[in-house]
Amino acid sequence: MSYPFFGLVRTGTQLRYTFRVYPTVPQRLRAARLFGCCRVVFNDAVAARRRAHAEGLPYPSSAELSRKLITEAKRTEERAWLGEVSSVPLQQALRDADAAYANFFASIKGKRKGRRMGLPRFKKRSYRQAARFTRNAGFKLLDDGRLRLPKLGTRGPGRHSREFAFVLVIWCSWVQFAIMRS
Numbered sequence: 001m002s003y004p005f006f007g008l009v010r011t012g013t014q015l016r017y018t019f020r021v022y023p024t025v026p027q028r029l030r031a032a033r034l035f036g037c038c039r040v041v042f043n044d045a046v047a048a049r050r051r052a053h054a055e056g057l058p059y060p061s062s063a064e065l066s067r068k069l070i071t072e073a074k075r076t077e078e079r080a081w082l083g084e085v086s087s088v089p090l091q092q093a094l095r096d097a098d099a100a101y102a103n104f105f106a107s108i109k110g111k112r113k114g115r116r117m118g119l120p121r122f123k124k125r126s127y128r129q130a131a132r133f134t135r136n137a138g139f140k141l142l143d144d145g146r147l148r149l150p151k152l153g154t155r156g157p158g159r160h161s162r163e164f165a166f167v168l169v170i171w172c173s174w175v176q177f178a179i180m181r182s
């Protein structure tokens with residue numbers, strides 16, 4: 001794998017380092033599986049909330065969705081493949097669905113600045129694919145500069161000199177490291 005450095009991007013309270021990496025074929029396949037699992041969990045969360053709204057029931061809580069869509073789904077035969085990827089990006093996909101609904105409701109109530117947000121939409125395979133690993137996910141920056149992600153293997157980039165709050169893997173060739181400022 002080769003991995004040139006691409007730059008530094010400042011966004012609000014975070015500092016992001018973006019690298020381009022060139023994963024091997026097995027790593028691409030594992031990453032594609034991870035992105036697909038994250039998309040399925042996000043879409044299931046949106047579908048569960050839409051179903052609850054249509055039936056006039058209260059929205060399911062995040063803990064309830066996590067239990068049903070990740071923990072219990074891994075035990076079923078038709079969703080056992082969710083166990084082949086790290087559970088942290090799946091939890092982050094649920095958090096993304098929660099944030100999308102929170103932004104929607106804040107937009108309706110006028111508490112959110114900017115344009116009005118619509119209901120969260122289902123993610124498609126053709127859209128931007130991403131998975132987020134938080135600090136407690138077990139990602140590790142090795143001494144030789146490579147990045148080890150749980151159940152994905154070891155990938156580039158080259159240099160690092162600080163602790164990162166989370167790693168965002170975008171499709172198969174971009175990796176962003178974010179530093180949270182305190």
